[in-house]
Amino acid sequence: MPAPQEFLSFVDTNANAFIKRLAEAVAIPSISGDATHRADVVKMGEWLNTHLKAVGVSTQLVDLGKHTMDGEELNLPPAILGRIGDDKSKKTVLIYGHFDVQPANKSDGWNTDPFTLTIDESTGQLIGRGSSDDKGPVLGWLNVLQYHHQQRKALPVNLRFCFEGMEESGSEGLDDLVERESKPGGWFDGVDCVCISDNYWLNTRTPVLTYGLRGLTYLKVTVHGPGRDLHSGVFGRTVYEPMTDLIAIMSKLVDSQGNILIPGVDEMVCAADEEEREIYESLDYSYKDIESAAGGPVALTTDKVDLLMGRMRYPSLSLHGIEGAFSGVGAKTVIPAKVSGKFSIRLVPPQTPEIVDPLVISYIESEFAKLNTKNTLTIENLHGGKPWVADHTHWNFEAAKRATKAVYGQDPDLTREGGSIPVTLTFAESLKVNVLLLPMGRGDDGAHSTNEKLDRSNFIEGTKLLGTYLYELADIQGKK
Amino acid sequence: MPAPQEFLSFVDTNANAFIKRLAEAVAIPSISGDATHRADVVKMGEWLNTHLKAVGVSTQLVDLGKHTMDGEELNLPPAILGRIGDDKSKKTVLIYGHFDVQPANKSDGWNTDPFTLTIDESTGQLIGRGSSDDKGPVLGWLNVLQYHHQQRKALPVNLRFCFEGMEESGSEGLDDLVERESKPGGWFDGVDCVCISDNYWLNTRTPVLTYGLRGLTYLKVTVHGPGRDLHSGVFGRTVYEPMTDLIAIMSKLVDSQGNILIPGVDEMVCAADEEEREIYESLDYSYKDIESAAGGPVALTTDKVDLLMGRMRYPSLSLHGIEGAFSGVGAKTVIPAKVSGKFSIRLVPPQTPEIVDPLVISYIESEFAKLNTKNTLTIENLHGGKPWVADHTHWNFEAAKRATKAVYGQDPDLTREGGSIPVTLTFAESLKVNVLLLPMGRGDDGAHSTNEKLDRSNFIEGTKLLGTYLYELADIQGKK
Ligand SMILES: [Zn+2]
Ligand SMILES: [Zn+2]
Ligand SMILES: [Zn+2]
Ligand SMILES: [Zn+2]
Missing domain, CATH: 3.30.70.360 (Alpha-Beta Plaits)
Structure with missing residues (x-):
């Protein structure tokens, strides 16, 4: 079941409104690592909660208690749990995202105010802190939900949401919450698979599904x-x-x-076997990509496979x-x-x-x-x-592959990431279901750097990808 | 010619007044490395100039120009040149000292205000920044001069003085001045030997003459x-x-x-020969002295000679x-x-x-x-x-040995220092005369550390030592 054409058109038609909403979110400087911005993180959570409810999601704010930062005792920003759909005949998908951001100051070398989403018409870049990490992807889900709510269309799957405001500062309190809610009767009970959109393509050209993270x-x-x-x-x-x-x-x-x-x-x-080497061989990548990202001719090797395995496996x-x-x-x-x-x-x-x-x-x-x-x-x-590696032949990945092909007209690269997103492993171990990392942004978005951006096409096509993935999930042979 | 008994008695009689004068000097926070204290360095120079003139020294303040510190252009504090005596039949001795000090804040761990000279009656310590490095020794010379001026006694030698206010910050401008004034017709023309009192005994017990510095x-x-x-x-x-x-x-x-x-x-x-090893063997020292100074059992060896040679040669x-x-x-x-x-x-x-x-x-x-x-x-x-090593058998050292024996009743240890006082080499090379380092303070004075102190006995007996050294110089067989 491909996504309805009506959904794809809706996304195109509402693109400017979606970008305007992203600008609203970027304008809230929800820096979790800066005590003076803690109120902004809470405000951003409230903003997101309001928007989720507006598109039909039942939510619950969860108090995660207190923590100490820079010698100061602070209230942790609440996590947001959401649910929509309880159709026993449908698969249930858990979506994770975070609404906090990295610090950013104009003086760090930003060309524009980091908390004013700036649209570069010539490049199509949406520039601002959090545009790519992770407000863009979170709002991508809002866009998908808005279509179904506004057009009174039932979602093809049941959805559960887990959004947090402390990801950039160690996800304090989240592991306990996930473990608690994964138990029978918990918020995540009955979840069949997990989708996290909080990483990046390997380059600027080819969509990616990610099945591993280093510990x-x-x-x-x-x-x-x-x-x-x-x-x-x-x-x-x-x-x-x-x-x-x-x-x-x-x-x-x-x-x-x-x-x-x-x-x-x-x-x-263990060494990689031929089959695994072929995955790396097939990736759209060259040592020039790493040298351009690193800003210098310092790649350990010009061999693409060795370089990718150095980073990923x-x-x-x-x-x-x-x-x-x-x-x-x-x-x-x-x-x-x-x-x-x-x-x-x-x-x-x-x-x-x-x-x-x-x-x-x-x-x-x-x-x-x-x-x-x-x-x-x-x-x-x-x-x-610990490191995490998922089965990339699982139906959760299959659905994402089909969705990528449908939206982008090309097969996604299968990647592992060199860094870690610790909550990935917590979901995998607590729920014992397949976890998919489905990135929206490109490899040069500069997530934790100056002039963070999300390309307009990644936001808009990425929204279509997230929605299409849900339809492909519903369609695919698998549990449920 | 030993120092007159009257001089030694004068020093004892005036000890409290000398300490009061040291307190006045310590109270001026002449920190050369801190731009906000530059005016205090200048003030300290003026204080010293006034006191030198009061005891009969002809002086000249020398503008050393400007320099840049922490991105700020600052006037260098003037150097003070002094002269007293022009008797062709007497030797001429050049005295060097500095009137600037290291930074000090109570919050660094001082038990008392660093710029209030505090007298610990139980230990006899005079505690304050600059007490030992180098205001105590400089004021020792003032004490000697005061006796001769007040009692209308001719000095046994001609004296030339060079006092600077930038020693703790690289002695900026001094090398040029010394080289210039060392030429025929310059302020230092005719100098027969140099005495610098700006280092320390090896331990807390035995007076020292120093004949070498590492580069x-x-x-x-x-x-x-x-x-x-x-x-x-x-x-x-x-x-x-x-x-x-x-x-x-x-x-x-x-x-x-x-x-x-x-x-x-x-x-x-080259390796040390037996004769040189004997110098180190004879020094009053043990590896426990270095471990106590270092605050831990980390001496490279327990062999005294190896340890001293590691530091000195x-x-x-x-x-x-x-x-x-x-x-x-x-x-x-x-x-x-x-x-x-x-x-x-x-x-x-x-x-x-x-x-x-x-x-x-x-x-x-x-x-x-x-x-x-x-x-x-x-x-x-x-x-x-560059490193510096002097001939410790020179009459300049002989005079200091006799003076030490006379004042302290024991022979001084002959040492080389591990660190450097760059101006020493400048004097040696410009004037081509013997340079003696004749320290006043003890090895535990904490010159650049918290709670810097000078023992009362080192200040008072040290004053006697400086005066006696001049009389022994006059007496000894040598040039002039
Ligand atoms: Zn993120
Ligand atoms: Zn991040
Ligand atoms: Zn000094
Ligand atoms: Zn010093």
């Missing part, structure tokens, strides 16, 4: 030495210097080519920096007393922080012992999350 | 990669990461035991930190686009920045080439200075 383990290695910072003139070559030991340790974690030197970590991941180890050392401009002759190296490993199945951390810790401890220093070592895990 | 070369190694900071989820294992390359380079400079790994640098310094390499990497608290998953490692090497004869830098640069470049990375490398020298 993460973030570690802090601290070397403790003298009781206070020392002057290198007075103490140089008389004491064990913590920086020397820390740099020695950090140099043993990863090589310039990206190989992880911790025994057992890279080895834990192999672990990576990045050294982020050092806390406690001299980090300012100029020349300070300090011997820092206590320094902490920060690094993280992106994880892929079967790796988890629980499996990988002990390997890392015992390796670092044994390398540190070889240094024969009188300084001491501590290692902490700052945070982490 | 310095401070380098910044920058690795340039992507055009902007990247997210490790998206880019991890797809690009050459500048941090990985920089850490690899930094790990190849020095080992945990303090050995410099750059070929040719350690090797450039071998080069050292310290890694200070990284600019451009993540240095805050918490966990940021950034791949920094451009990172600069900062390190410095303390130099000893025959090393100079001109000789050592090319070795360092070519070694780093060859190690970087081995990394086989597409990132690029630049190396800058941020600043540097």
Whole structure:
């Protein structure tokens, strides 16, 4: 069952109204990471709640309690649960999105006011914070719902919604809510599959379905030495210097080519077979895409498959920096007393922080012992999350493939993402159903960067894609 | 010719008045590194000039021009040149000191207001910023002059003075002044030796004469990669990461035991012969002194001679930190686009920045080439200075030894300092005469730290030492 032509026309006809509504949403600076904007996050939740109710969704605001940020105790913005449709003969789809955004200041390098949606008529770009991450996709669902409500058309599936206002700040309180509502009798009881639109195409040309995300383990290695910072003139070559030991340790974690030197970590991941390599081979991508995104000729390889597998299906180890050392401009002759190296490993199945951390810790401890220093070592895990990979042959993905073909006239690329969206795994594990990542925006949207944008065509065709996906879901052979 | 008993009694009798004068000087927050205190540095110079004139010194304030600090153009505080005595039959001694101080805030951890000289009656400590570095020693000379002026006694030597207000901020403008005034007809023409009281005893017990200072070369190694900071989820294992390359380079400079790994640098310094080892063997010192000063059990060795030579007569390499990497608290998953490692090497004869830098640069470049990375490398020298070693058997040192024995009843330890006082070398090279460092304070004075102090006995006996040194100079066989 393809989407009704009437729906597609409705979207085209109402495109300008949809963009106007997106402008309204972007104008609310719902920055979850900034305490002074907490009221705006709440306001944005209320705005969304009002619009959901206006198109026939029954909602419930869920108080997620309090948390501490920058030493201040704050109320968490409520999450919004929504439901529409209870037809036992239809599939039930859970939609997730978030209504908070990353910080943005004109002075960061924005060409326009970040909280005024600016339409660049020449490029078709809708520029503003949250346009692509994640207000555009959330409003895409509103657009789909508006058609059915306004035209009094029944939706082809039952829908459940879960919208949060803390995604950009660790999704505090959400895991508990999802686990609670996934139980029998909970809000998500009876959900057959999940769809999340909160990532991006690999490039600017080809639609994407995403079936994997890397996990993460973030570690802090601290070397403790003298009781206070020392002057290198007075103490140089008389004491064990913590920086020397820390740099020695950090140099043993990863090589310039990206190989992880911790025994057992890279080895834990099986090589890709021919079938899997073909997925990467088929993707519309080139090393020039990564170099253009990175802003420099620094790709590890020109081999497309190796590059894509480096991002999507192999672990990576990045050294982020050092806390406690001299980090300012100029020349300070300090011997820092206590320094902490920060690094993280992106994880892929079967790796988890629980499996990988002990390997890392015992390796670092044994390398540190070889240094024969009188300084001491501590290692902490700052945070982490498991990787996620879904079955991309599932009917949930099949429906999205058909919808993509119908709307864009081309097959979607099947991708895995290098980063993590932790709630994906929570849905997969709590509901034990297939989770699909169905991105609306392009790879160059600049989600967490300056001049974030969503292309007009991605918003409008993306709205058609979301609606069409629901019709294809209803149609496809599968559970229900 | 020992100092007259009358002088020693005068110092004891006037001790409280001398301390009161020191309190006046400490009360002027002459912080040269803080633009908002520049007027206080000038005020301190005027205070000193007034006091010098009051005890019979002819002075001249020298405008050193302007400089830029923190992006602001500022007038440099004037230097003070002084002279008293022109007796051709007497030796002429040049005295150097500085009237500016390091920054200090109560909130840094001071137990008392740093700019109120606080007398701890139980310990005899005079606590306040500048008490030991360098207002105490400068006022020691004032005390000596006051006796001769007030009692109408001729000084045993001719004196020339050079006092500056920028020592804590790179002595801007001073080198030019010293070179200019060292020429025939200049203010320092005819000077036979130099005495600088601006360092410290090795411990808290034994007076010291210092005959060597290490030099310095401070380098910044920058690795340039992507055009902007990247997210490790998206880019991890797809690009050459500048941090990985920089850490690899930094790990190849020095080992945990303090050995410099750059070929040719350690090797450039000859081993100590038995005679030199005996100097270190004779010093009143133990590895416990360094551990107590460092605030932790981190001495490289318990061997006193090796430890002292590590500080005084071998080069050292310290890694200070990284600019451009993540240095805050918490966990940021950034791949920094451009990172600069900062390190410095303390130099000893025959090393100079001109000789050592090319070795360092070519070694780093060859190690970087081995990394086989597409990132690029630049190396800058941020600043540097040559080491200095004086002949400690010179009559200038002999006079100071006799004075020490007379005042303290014990022979001074002969030391070299690990750090640098760049003007020392300028005096030695411009005047081509012997330079003596004759410290007043103790090793635990905390010159650049919180709760800086000068012990009352060091101020009072130190004043006697400075005066006695002049009489021993007059007496001793030597030039003039
Ligand atoms: Zn998002
Ligand atoms: Zn985001
Ligand atoms: Zn000083
Ligand atoms: Zn100083």
